[in-house]
Amino acid sequence: MPQRKNMNKLEPQIKSTRHELLQTHNKLTNLNNHNREKKKAELFKKQIIIGQFFLAKMQMDDVYSKDVIKELDLFIIKAKDRELFDLPTVTTSDSDEAPIQSTKNLV
Numbered sequence: 001m002p003q004r005k006n007m008n009k010l011e012p013q014i015k016s017t018r019h020e021l022l023q024t025h026n027k028l029t030n031l032n033n034h035n036r037e038k039k040k041a042e043l044f045k046k047q048i049i050i051g052q053f054f055l056a057k058m059q060m061d062d063v064y065s066k067d068v069i070k071e072l073d074l075f076i077i078k079a080k081d082r083e084l085f086d087l088p089t090v091t092t093s094d095s096d097e098a099p100i101q102s103t104k105n106l107v
Contacts, residue, residue, distance in 0.1 A: 054068060
């Protein structure tokens with residue numbers, strides 16, 4: 001019987017510790033989600049800045065602009081994305097998207 005009495009005393013502590021563990025787990029999950037969203041937002045901002053940079057260079061230099069469009073023609077797959085750059089839509093027998101071509105020579 002003394003063991004049962006000791007267990008009864010420990011039950012509230014166990015319950016409290018489990019609750020604290022759950023709270024800590026939830027805080028950690030929220031922090032991880034926040035960090036993931038922050039990195040995603042930073043990446044999006046970088047992509048916007050890079051795009052602005054290339055668009056500005058393209059507006060200043062017609063030859064450069066044509067070269068970039070040629071590279072985009074090889075890189076862009078989705079029909080809606082191709083429309084943004086007035087690129088012809090390329091279709092395949094399996095889908096409405098062009099197959100991915102090598103970008104090895106683009107770098």
